[in-house]
Amino acid sequence: MSTKDRSQEQKSVSRGFDFELLHRDSESEARLGKITTPHGEVETPVFMPVGTQGTVKGLTPETVHDLGARIILGNTYHLHLRPGHELIRAHGGLHTFMNWHHPILTDSGGFQIYSLGALRKITEDGISFQSHIDGSRHFISPEICVEIQEALGSDIMMCLDECISYPADFNYAEKSLDMTLRWAKRCRAARHNESQALFGISQGGKYTTLRKRGIEELVDIGFDGYALGGLSVGEPKEVMREITADCTPLLPEEKPRYLMGVGLPEDIVESVYHGIDMFDCVMPTRNARNGMLFTSSGKVVIRNARYREDNSPVDSECDCYTCRNYSRAYLRHLFVAGEILAVVLNTIHNIRYFMNLMATIREAIKNDYYTTFRQNFFSGLSGTETENK
Amino acid sequence: MSTKDRSQEQKSVSRGFDFELLHRDSESEARLGKITTPHGEVETPVFMPVGTQGTVKGLTPETVHDLGARIILGNTYHLHLRPGHELIRAHGGLHTFMNWHHPILTDSGGFQIYSLGALRKITEDGISFQSHIDGSRHFISPEICVEIQEALGSDIMMCLDECISYPADFNYAEKSLDMTLRWAKRCRAARHNESQALFGISQGGKYTTLRKRGIEELVDIGFDGYALGGLSVGEPKEVMREITADCTPLLPEEKPRYLMGVGLPEDIVESVYHGIDMFDCVMPTRNARNGMLFTSSGKVVIRNARYREDNSPVDSECDCYTCRNYSRAYLRHLFVAGEILAVVLNTIHNIRYFMNLMATIREAIKNDYYTTFRQNFFSGLSGTETENK
Numbered sequence: 059m060s061t062k063d064r065s066q067e068q069k070s071v072s073r074g075f076d077f078e079l080l081h082r083d084s085e086s087e088a089r090l091g092k093i094t095t096p097h098g099e100v101e102t103p104v105f106m107p108v109g110t111q112g113t114v115k116g117l118t119p120e121t122v123h124d125l126g127a128r129i130i131l132g133n134t135y136h137l138h139l140r141p142g143h144e145l146i147r148a149h150g151g152l153h154t155f156m157n158w159h160h161p162i163l164t165d166s167g168g169f170q171i172y173s174l175g176a177l178r179k180i181t182e183d184g185i186s187f188q189s190h191i192d193g194s195r196h197f198i199s200p201e202i203c204v205e206i207q208e209a210l211g212s213d214i215m216m217c218l219d220e221c222i223s224y225p226a227d228f229n230y231a232e233k234s235l236d237m238t239l240r241w242a243k244r245c246r247a248a249r250h251n252e253s254q255a256l257f258g259i260s261q262g263g264k265y266t267t268l269r270k271r272g273i274e275e276l277v278d279i280g281f282d283g284y285a286l287g288g289l290s291v292g293e294p295k296e297v298m299r300e301i302t303a304d305c306t307p308l309l310p311e312e313k314p315r316y317l318m319g320v321g322l323p324e325d326i327v328e329s330v331y332h333g334i335d336m337f338d339c340v341m342p343t344r345n346a347r348n349g350m351l352f353t354s355s356g357k358v359v360i361r362n363a364r365y366r367e368d369n370s371p372v373d374s375e376c377d378c379y380t381c382r383n384y385s386r387a388y389l390r391h392l393f394v395a396g397e398i399l400a401v402v403l404n405t406i407h408n409i410r411y412f413m414n415l416m417a418t419i420r421e422a423i424k425n426d427y428y429t430t431f432r433q434n435f436f437s438g439l440s441g442t443e444t445e446n447k
Numbered sequence: 448m449s450t451k452d453r454s455q456e457q458k459s460v461s462r463g464f465d466f467e468l469l470h471r472d473s474e475s476e477a478r479l480g481k482i483t484t485p486h487g488e489v490e491t492p493v494f495m496p497v498g499t500q501g502t503v504k505g506l507t508p509e510t511v512h513d514l515g516a517r518i519i520l521g522n523t524y525h526l527h528l529r530p531g532h533e534l535i536r537a538h539g540g541l542h543t544f545m546n547w548h549h550p551i552l553t554d555s556g557g558f559q560i561y562s563l564g565a566l567r568k569i570t571e572d573g574i575s576f577q578s579h580i581d582g583s584r585h586f587i588s589p590e591i592c593v594e595i596q597e598a599l600g601s602d603i604m605m606c607l608d609e610c611i612s613y614p615a616d617f618n619y620a621e622k623s624l625d626m627t628l629r630w631a632k633r634c635r636a637a638r639h640n641e642s643q644a645l646f647g648i649s650q651g652g653k654y655t656t657l658r659k660r661g662i663e664e665l666v667d668i669g670f671d672g673y674a675l676g677g678l679s680v681g682e683p684k685e686v687m688r689e690i691t692a693d694c695t696p697l698l699p700e701e702k703p704r705y706l707m708g709v710g711l712p713e714d715i716v717e718s719v720y721h722g723i724d725m726f727d728c729v730m731p732t733r734n735a736r737n738g739m740l741f742t743s744s745g746k747v748v749i750r751n752a753r754y755r756e757d758n759s760p761v762d763s764e765c766d767c768y769t770c771r772n773y774s775r776a777y778l779r780h781l782f783v784a785g786e787i788l789a790v791v792l793n794t795i796h797n798i799r800y801f802m803n804l805m806a807t808i809r810e811a812i813k814n815d816y817y818t819t820f821r822q823n824f825f826s827g828l829s830g831t832e833t834e835n836k
Contacts, residue, residue, distance in 0.1 A: 112780060116787040118768075141755070141780040149758055149774065157772045366530070369538055379507075383546045385538065391501065391530040398505040401787055 072282050075213070075255035077314045083428040087306065087333035090423045093314055095161040095213035096253050097153060098128065102314060102335035103419050105326065105412045106131045106163060108343060111140065112156040115343050116401045117409070119158040125378070125406065126413030128160055129213075131338045134206055135167035139189050139196070143209035151211025163338070164212035166203050166259070168287070169319065172221035180220055182237060200244035208251045216285065217245040219259040224293035231263035239275050246279050255282035257316060263288060264297050266304050273308045283336075284309045285316040290339075299328060306333040323352065323415055327435050330419055331428065342412045346404035349393045352411040356439075358386070360404065365390045378410035379403075461671050464602070464644035466491075466703045472817040476695065476722035479812045482703055484550040484602035485642050486542060487517065491703060491724035492808055494715065494801045495520045495552060497732060500529065501545040504732050505790045506798070508547040514767070514795060515802030517549055518602075520727045523595055524556035528578050528585070532598040540600025552727070553601035555592050555648070557676070558708065561610035569609055571626060589633035597640045605674065606634040608648040613682040620652035628664050635668050644671035646705060652677060653686050655693050662697045672725075673698045674705040679728075688717060695722040712741065712804055716824050719808055720817065731801045735793035738782045741800040745828075747775070749793065754779045767799035768792075 074096040081090040091102040107114045107122060109130045114122045122130065132152055137143060149155040152162055171178050171187050178187035184199030198206075203218035219238045222231060238261045249256055258281035262268030276284060286305055289298045302317060306329075309315045316336035317329050326337055342352065351358040353373035358365075360372070371381040372389065380389070380403040392400035422431035463485040470479040480491040496503045496511060499522045503511045511519065521541055526532060538544040541551055560567050560576050567576035573588030587595075592607035608627045611620060627650045638645055647665035651657030665673060675694055678687045691706060695718075698704045705725035706718050715726050731741065740747040742762035747754075749761070757775040769778070769792040781789035811820035 111784045111786060112777070113786050113788045116791070118788070118791065140784055141776065145756055145776065148756065149776065155774070155777055157777075367534055367537065385544070387530065387534065387538065388501070388544055388546075395500045395529055397500060397502050398787055398790055399502045399507070402505070402507065402791070 072252050072255040074253045075282050077283065077312065079312065081424055083423045084426040085429040086331050086432075088330050088419075088423045088428040089333055089335060090420055091314065091335055093129075093161070095129075095255065097159060097161045097213050100128045100161055101420055103326075103330045103416060103423075104129060104336055105416045106336065106338040107409055107412075108133070108338055108340045109156065109158070109162075110340070111136050112146075112152065114405075114409075115347065116398075116405045119156065121406065122158070122409065123160060125409045126417065127409065130158060130160075130162055132162050132164045132210060132212060133167070133170060134164050134203065134210070134216075135170035137164075137210060138167065138198075138206050139191055139194075143206045147209035147211070151209075153211060161213040162210075163214040163257075163336075164207045164210050164216065165318070166207075166216040166218045167198060168216075168219045168259075169221050171198070172223075172291075182240070184218070184241075185220075200241040201248040204245050204248040204250075204256075208249070208254060212254060214255045214257060214283065215245075215249075216257050217242045217259050217281075219261055219287050221288050221291065222261065222263055224264065224291050224297070226263045228263075228265055228268075231261075231265055231268055235262045235268050235272050239272060239279075242276060242281075243279055246281070257281055257283040257285050257314075259285045259287040259318070260305060260309075261288045264293065264301065266301070269301060269305050270308055273305060277310055281313070283314040283316060285318050285336075286334075287318050289317065290319040290321055295325075298325070302329050302334065303332045309333075323412070324436070324439060326415065327419065327432055330423075331432055342408035343405055346408040347401050349400070349404065351404060352408055360386065360389050360400075361393050362390075372407055373411070376407065376410065376414070378407050380407040380410075461641050461644040463642045464671050466672065466701065468701065470813055472812045473815040474818040475720050475821075477719050477808075477812045477817040478722055478724060479809055480703065480724055482518075482550070482724075484518075484644065486548060486550045486602050489517045489550055490809055492715075492719045492805055492812075493518060493725055494805045495725065495727040496798055496801075497522070497727055497729045498545065498547070498551075499729075500525050501535075501541065503794075503798075504736065505787075505794045508545065510795065511547070511798065512549060514798045515806065516798065519547060519549075519551055521545075521551050521553045521599060521601060522556070522559060523553050523592065523599065523605075524559035526553075526599060527556065527587075527595050528580055528583075532595045536598035536600070540598075542600060550602040551599075552603040552646075552725075553596045553599050553605065554707070555596075555605040555607045556587060557605075557608045557648075558610050560587070561612075561680075571629070573607070573630075574609075589630040590637040593634050593637040593639075593645075597638070597643060601643060603644045603646060603672065604634075604638075605646050606631045606648050606670075608650055608676055610677050610680065611650065611652055613653065613680050613686070615652045617652075617654055617657075620650075620654055620657055624651045624657050624661050628661060628668075631665060631670075632668055635670070646670050646672040646674050646703075648674045648676040648707070649694060649698075650677045653682065653690065655690070658690060658694050659697060662694060666699055670702070672703040672705060674707050674725075675723075676707050678706065679708040679710055684714075687714070691718050691723065692721045698722075712801070713825070713828060715804065716808065716821055719812075720821055731797035732794055735797040736790050738789070738793065740793060741797055749775065749778050749789075750782050751779075761796055762800070765796065765799065765803070767796050769796040769799075 076094040093100040207215040258276035317334045349360040354375040365386040368386040422428045465483040482489040596604035647670035706723045738749040743764040754775040760770040811817045
C-alpha cells in the first residue's frame with residue numbers, strides 16, 4: 059500500500075463515521091473535536107456514561123440525553139450473555155432495543171472477560187470463558203467479537219484485546235501485545251458492516267517501548283480511532299498518567315483517542331491535557347448507587363448523619379434536576395430508607411456533574427485557557443481534599 | 448347546634464377545601480365530582496398512588512403528575528419514624544420536602560400500626576408500638592396523630608382509628624367502634640390548622656348495624672369527607688363489596704367518600720358504581736416492582752419466558768411512555784437482569800393503567816353510561832381471566 063493509499067484509507071475506514079479536529083489549545087496537547095456517526099454528532103473531549111446491560115442504570119434514555127450525554131457505552135460481554143446479541147439483532151439493534159437513538163460505543167468484552175480471572179482461558183484462537191451468571195461456557199474470537207458488535211449495531215466497535223494484569227513481566231506483556239495485534243488484524247478483516255466504526259486498542263502494559271511498537275502496528279492496520287487499554291487495572295496512578303502522557307502523542311492526530319475505563323474527574327482533566335478525546339467509566343453511576351456524589355466542593359457521602367437536617371442542595375453550583383429540587387436531607391432520607399428514587403436522583407446529579415465538567419473542559423480548550431483551567435481545577439481540588447479529611 | 452348551624456359547619460369544616468358534586472350517573476350511584484384543596488383540584492372518582500416514605504417508589508414527582516396523578520397518599524406512620532415529622536416540618540412540609548406540589552392525603556398510621564400485630568398495644572389514650580425499623584418505642588394518640596399530619600402539611604388528614612382484624616366478634620367490634628368514635632372527636636378537637644381537611648373513618652367490622660351507627664355519629668361530629676376503613680384486611684371479597692354497597696349510601700352526599708386501601712381495578716369499578724369517590728392502593732406500584740403489569744387484556748407477568756423475544760409493547764392499547772418505547776422482550780430483559788429501570792418502566796405503565804381506568808370511569812359517568820361501561824368491563828375481564836389461566 060502506498061503512502062497516498064494509506065492516507066485515503068485512514069480517512070475513510072468506515073462510512074458515516076468521521077472525526078474532525080476543530081481546535082487545539084495553544085499551550086497544551088488538549089484538543090477540541092467532533093465525531094460524526096450514523097446516529098449523530100459528538101463533541102470531544104467526551105465522557106461516555108456506561109450502559110452495561112442495555113440501560114444506564116436507573117435512568118430513561120431521554121433523561122440521559124437531557125443531562126447532556128451524546129454517546130453511551132454498551133458492554134458486549136454482558137449483552138452477549140443476556141439477553142443475547144441475536145435477540146437484540148432481531149429487535150433492530152441495541153439503539154432500538156434500549157430506546158437510545160444517539161451514538162453507542164460497544165467495548166469488546168476483553169476487560170470483563172479479563173475480570174473473570176480463573177473462569178477464562180486465552181489462546182491464539184480467542185477466549186474461552188464461563189458466564190458469571192450461570193456458569194455456561196462461551197468462546198469469543200476476534201471474528202465473533204466483531205460479529206456480536208455488528209449484531210448490536212453500535213456506532214463504534216472495539217477490537218478484541220487481551221487486557222493484562224498489573225504488573226506483568228516484559229516477556230508476557232510482549233507476547234500478549236503481539237497476539238492482541240494479530241487479533242486486531244483479524245477484527246479488521248472480519249468486519250462486514252462499514253457503517254460501524256472500528257477502534258484499535260493499544261496494549262503493552264507499563265512498557266513504553268511495547269506501547270510504542272504496538273501503536274505503530276495498529277496505525278499500520280488502520281482504524282477509525284485508537285484507544286489506550288490495559289489501564290485502570292490496579293496500577294499506581296503515576297503509571298497510568300505516565301503511559302497516557304507518553305503514548306497519546308504517538309496516536310494519529312486526525313483520529314479520536316480514547317482512554318478506556320477512565321475515570322476520576324482529576325484523571326480526565328489530566329488526560330485531556332495530554333490530548334485524550336474520549337472517556338468512559340462506571341464511576342458516576344456506581345458511586346451514585348452507593349450514595350457518593352461529586353460536587354464542586356468535593357465528594358459528598360449522602361448517608362452521613364451531618365446531612366440529616368441539611369436543607370441545602372447537594373451542590374449549590376450545580377444546575378441539575380436533583381440540585382434544583384431536593385435537599386441533602388431528602389436525598390439522605392431516600393438513601394437510608396433504601397428508596398429507588400435515591401439511585402435515580404443521585405445518578406442524575408453525578409452524570410450531570412461529569413457532563414458539566416466536560417462542557418467546561420471543551421470551553422476552556424476553545425478559548426485557549428486549558429492550562430489555566432487545569433491549574434485552577436487542581437488547586438481547587440487539593441483544597442477540597444483537605445476539607446473532606 | 449341548630450340544623451342550620453350544622454349545615455354551615457358541614458360546608459366549611461376547613462378553609463381552602465371543598466367538594467363539588469358535578470354529575471350523577473343516571474342509572475347508578477356513580478358520581479362525578481371535584482375536590483378543591485390548597486394545592487390544587489382533583490377530579491373524582493380518583494385513584495391516589497401511594498408514596499409511603501415521601502416518594503412514589505421509583506418515579507420523580509413530575510413523572511407521577513405527567514401520568515395523570517393529581518393527588519397522592521403519604522404514610523404518617525412511615526414518615527413519623529423516618530425521617531421524622533419535625534424534620535419535614537422544618538423543611539416546609541411534605542410537599543416541599545418531596546417536591547410534589549399537588550394535593551397530598553396522609554393516612555393516620557392506624558392501618559400500619561394494626562399490621563404490626565404483637566408489636567402494638569391499644570388503650571383509650573392511644574396506641575403504643577415498636578418501630579418495625581429499629582424496635583424503638585413510640586406512642587400515637589389522636590392528638591399526636593393530628594399533630595404529625597399538621598407537621599407534614601397534607602391537604603387531607605385522616606383521623607386515628609382502630610383497624611380491627613377480620614373476623615372480629617360483635618362485642619369487640621362494637622367496643623372498638625365506640626373508641627374510634629371518641630378518637631374521631633378528639634382528632635376533630637385537636638386540629639389547629641384549618642387549611643388542612645380532616646376525614647372521618649367508618650369502622651364496625653362486617654356488622655352493618657355498627658357501621659350505620661358509626662357513620663351517623665361521625666357525620667354528627669362533622670368532617671370534610673368520610674372513609675370506609677377496616678376493609679381489605681383479609682375478609683372475603685363479597686364482604687368488602689357488601690359493606691361498600693350497604694354503607695356508601697349512608698355517607699353524606701355533599702362530601703367525598705373514600706374507600707381505603709382499594710384496590711383492584713374490578714373493585715374500583717364496582718365501588719364507583721355504589722358511589723365511592725376516592726381510592727388508594729399500593730398495588731400498581733408494588734406489582735410493578737414484582738414484574739406484574741396490568742393491561743387491557745389481563746395481567747402480564749413480564750419475567751415469563753414467553754416474552755423473551757416478544758417485540759410487542761406490554762399493552763398495544765396503552766399510551767404510556769413504556770408502551771410507546773419498549774418491547775416486552777426489553778422489559779423482561781431488564782427485570783431478569785435486576786435493573787432499576789425495570790421498576791421505573793413497570794411503575795410508569797401500571798400507574799398510567801390506573802389513571803386511564805379512572806379517566807374512562809369519569810367519562811362514563813359524565814355521559815351517563817356507567818352501567819354499560821361496568822357490564823363491558825366485567826365481561827371483558829372474565830374473558831381475559833380465562834385466557835390467563
